[in-house]
Amino acid sequence: MESWAIEVAQAALVLGLAPGLVGVVRWLKARLQSRRGAPPWQPYYELRKLFGKEVVVSRNASWLFRLAPYVVFASTAAAACLVPALAVERPLDGVGDLLVVVYLLLLATVFLALAGLDPGSAFGGMGSSREMTVAALAEPTVALAIFALALSAGSTNLGQIVARTLGDPAAALSPGHLLAFAALFIVMLAESGRLPVDNPGTHLELTMIHEAMVLEYSGRYLALIEWAAALKLLLFFALLGNLFVPWGVAVAAEPGALALALASLVVKLAVIAIVVALLETRVAKLRLFRVPELLSVSFVLALLAVTSSFLAR
Amino acid sequence: MDTLFARLVVLESSAALILGLVLLWRRGVPAYVSAFTWQSIVLAATAATVGWFGHHGELYVVAALLVLVKGIAIPRLLGRMERRFATQRELAPYVNTATSLVVAGLLVLFGHAVMRPVVAASELPTRAAMPLAMGLVLVSLFVVVSRKKALTQVVGFLMLENGIALLALLGAYGVPLLVELGVFLDALMGFLVMQIFVYRIQETFETIDVDQLDRLRH
Numbered sequence: 001m002e003s004w005a006i007e008v009a010q011a012a013l014v015l016g017l018a019p020g021l022v023g024v025v026r027w028l029k030a031r032l033q034s035r036r037g038a039p040p041w042q043p044y045y046e047l048r049k050l051f052g053k054e055v056v057v058s059r060n061a062s063w064l065f066r067l068a069p070y071v072v073f074a075s076t077a078a079a080a081c082l083v084p085a086l087a088v089e090r091p092l093d094g095v096g097d098l099l100v101v102v103y104l105l106l107l108a109t110v111f112l113a114l115a116g117l118d119p120g121s122a123f124g125g126m127g128s129s130r131e132m133t134v135a136a137l138a139e140p141t142v143a144l145a146i147f148a149l150a151l152s153a154g155s156t157n158l159g160q161i162v163a164r165t166l167g168d169p170a171a172a173l174s175p176g177h178l179l180a181f182a183a184l185f186i187v188m189l190a191e192s193g194r195l196p197v198d199n200p201g202t203h204l205e206l207t208m209i210h211e212a213m214v215l216e217y218s219g220r221y222l223a224l225i226e227w228a229a230a231l232k233l234l235l236f237f238a239l240l241g242n243l244f245v246p247w248g249v250a251v252a253a254e255p256g257a258l259a260l261a262l263a264s265l266v267v268k269l270a271v272i273a274i275v276v277a278l279l280e281t282r283v284a285k286l287r288l289f290r291v292p293e294l295l296s297v298s299f300v301l302a303l304l305a306v307t308s309s310f311l312a313r
Numbered sequence: 314m315d316t317l318f319a320r321l322v323v324l325e326s327s328a329a330l331i332l333g334l335v336l337l338w339r340r341g342v343p344a345y346v347s348a349f350t351w352q353s354i355v356l357a358a359t360a361a362t363v364g365w366f367g368h369h370g371e372l373y374v375v376a377a378l379l380v381l382v383k384g385i386a387i388p389r390l391l392g393r394m395e396r397r398f399a400t401q402r403e404l405a406p407y408v409n410t411a412t413s414l415v416v417a418g419l420l421v422l423f424g425h426a427v428m429r430p431v432v433a434a435s436e437l438p439t440r441a442a443m444p445l446a447m448g449l450v451l452v453s454l455f456v457v458v459s460r461k462k463a464l465t466q467v468v469g470f471l472m473l474e475n476g477i478a479l480l481a482l483l484g485a486y487g488v489p490l491l492v493e494l495g496v497f498l499d500a501l502m503g504f505l506v507m508q509i510f511v512y513r514i515q516e517t518f519e520t521i522d523v524d525q526l527d528r529l530r531h
Contacts, residue, residue: 170320175327296411297338301331303418307425308327308445 006253007081007090013262014080014238018230019043021237021269028277029201043230050223058119058216068115069217069224072108076228076235079104085238086261087250088159097156098146101239105191105232109135112225116213127212130288134197134209137295138187144302145187148180149243152309162246172244176309179301181244186298188236190291192229195280197291207288234269241268315438318366322483325359326442328352329479330421330449333472336456336465337413340402342395345468346388349475353383356475356482363439363482371490372482379478382497387471387504391464394508398464398521408459420455421448431484439483446483449476463511463521470507474500 023040030037057065082096082104096104109131116128150156152171153164165172190197193210203211214225242249248264250257286294332355335348357379364372408416424447432440453476456469478496481488488496511521518525 170316173324174320175324178324179327179331293338293410293414296414297334300334300414300418304327304330304421307422308323 002253003089003091006087006258007092010086010090011077011081014085014234015077015231018234019047019227021234021273022230024270025273025277028274029280032277032281047223047227050226051220053219055219055221058121061119061216065115065118068111069221071111073224073228075104075108076231080231080235082158083235083238084158084162084242084249085265086258087253088162089251089253093157093159098149098158098161099156101158102142102146105235106135108228108232112213119216121216123212123215127209130209131213134190134291134295137292138190141183141187141295141298141302144299144306145180145183148176148302148305148309151306152176158243161243162249163251165246166251174309176305177244179305179308181240183298183302183305184240186294188240190295192233192236194276196283196286196294199285207285237269237272238265240272241265318362319438319441321362322359322439322442323445325355325362326445326479326483328355329475330445330452333449333452333476334414334417336469336472337417338410340404342398342402342464345465346391346395349391349468349471350384350388352472352475353379356479357384359479360482360487363486367486369486372487374490375487375493378497382501383475387501390504390508391468394464394511398515406460413455413459416455417452420451424448424451443480443483446476446479449479461522461524463514463523466523467504467507467511471500471504
């Protein structure tokens with residue numbers, strides 16, 4: 001009973017924190033660029049506003065267009081239930097492993113791409129095609145990076161990976177771990193539409209990816225998709241933070257351990273947010289044709305991670 | 314103690330290998346120079362690590378020399394060349410960037426396969442890192458044959474030298490100091506000769522693109 005309470009509390013926390021995280025990244029970026037910037041809680045206002053607005057749907061759009069936001073949000077929220085953001089011992093930990101989390105997120109991507117194609121607008125199709133290119137190139141990296149982690153932990157189960165690294169702290173500094181971290185970090189930037197791959201700051205750019213797909217959405221549909229996008233970003237941050245630097249994650253279901261887990265989660269999210277904001281201030285967007293090169297860098301990093309955790313044992 | 318030694322050495326070798334991959338991914342020469350500088354510093358750190366855990370006092374001298382020659386002197390000379398040829402970037406190598414990165418990954422796997430019997434026969438705590446050093450040697454060799462600009466090839470050659478030095482460090486805890494000094498001198502001289510060659514190529518062909526050297530035949 002208690003463990004279910006933790007599960008529900010964790011899911012609610014992740015859902016609630018997600019828009020705030022996006023707001024913090026935006027605010028940090030604004031400060032780094034000497035702008036005042038909207039306050040970090042601005043995305044909450046935006047979500048409330050969007051939920052209150054009416055939905056405008058193109059006459060050419062089919063049922064798929066209306067279904068997609070729910071699928072996107074539901075699969076992202078389902079993935080959120082599986083990620084060990086606070087505690088390791090949870091009833092849903094056995095339901096899905098790292099592969100399930102990644103492919104739930106991919107399911108959301110696929111539906112978003114379909115929804116981009118559905119109304120027949122030129123921009124949506126371009127966005128979908130680009131998103132699928134990026135996703136197809138990022139996929140092998142994700143699989144290999146998971147493989148590297150699973151090899152050193154002996155399991156693809158998220159809780160097991162966390163527990164294994166907690167038990168052997170030196171493993172966090174092994175090259176397999178570090179390389180897999182670097183590979184997943186690049187993939188995180190690509191999959192959540194961050195700067196070297198996609199520009200999250202605008203929807204007025206010809207080379208946009210995520211914004212091009214959701215251009216036709218409005219009202220509560222748009223709110224759901226934006227919320228799901230924020231949630232995806234938070235999930236990637238939490239995965240990077242808790243799988244590779246697992247200290248602080250609650251192993252036992254005690255109030256003290258959970259409070260510590262919450263504090264450490266916030267610290268980890270803040271650190272990764274600062275890194276992403278710095279990165280986004282420093283680098284320019286890559287040309288679309290150079291994105292495969294960036295992703296092949298991450299692929300090679302993941303390949304090296306696998307070799308060093310498998311062959312060099 | 315040995316576990317810590319093995320882990321540190323593997324970490325440093327991986328860092329050296331990753332810095333070698335920078336040549337394949339980036340296009341600007343300044344990035345190559347800084348990658349080479351950092352790789353040399355990592356190599357020096359590896360020498361110091363092996364010296365500390367393997368109780369070889371003279372490896373500290375080697376580490377200091379590495380920092381001086383490859384960490385400071387050669388990068389400065391490279392920087393001077395870079396300022397002269399700054400406009401010539403590696404825009405169209407023989408093998409494109411994405412393919413070369415995948416090839417580099419395969420080469421590292423090949424390095425593992427080649428070194429497998431050596432690693433199996435070795436008793437040293439450093440044995441796990443030897444395939445990575447072999448990978449660095451193969452990747453740098455690939456840089457030398459797949460890039461067109463003479464300057465990139467020079468940096469690739471220097472990294473090849475670093476890879477061989479790393480392999481010697483890991484496989485035999487370094488070679489005698491006298492030999493090491495000879496190698497340093499060789500590397501420096503080789504680099505100076507290559508530098509003169511690059512300048513000559515530039516003067517004759519008004520580019521450092523080695524593709525143009527084909528014209529000699531016509």
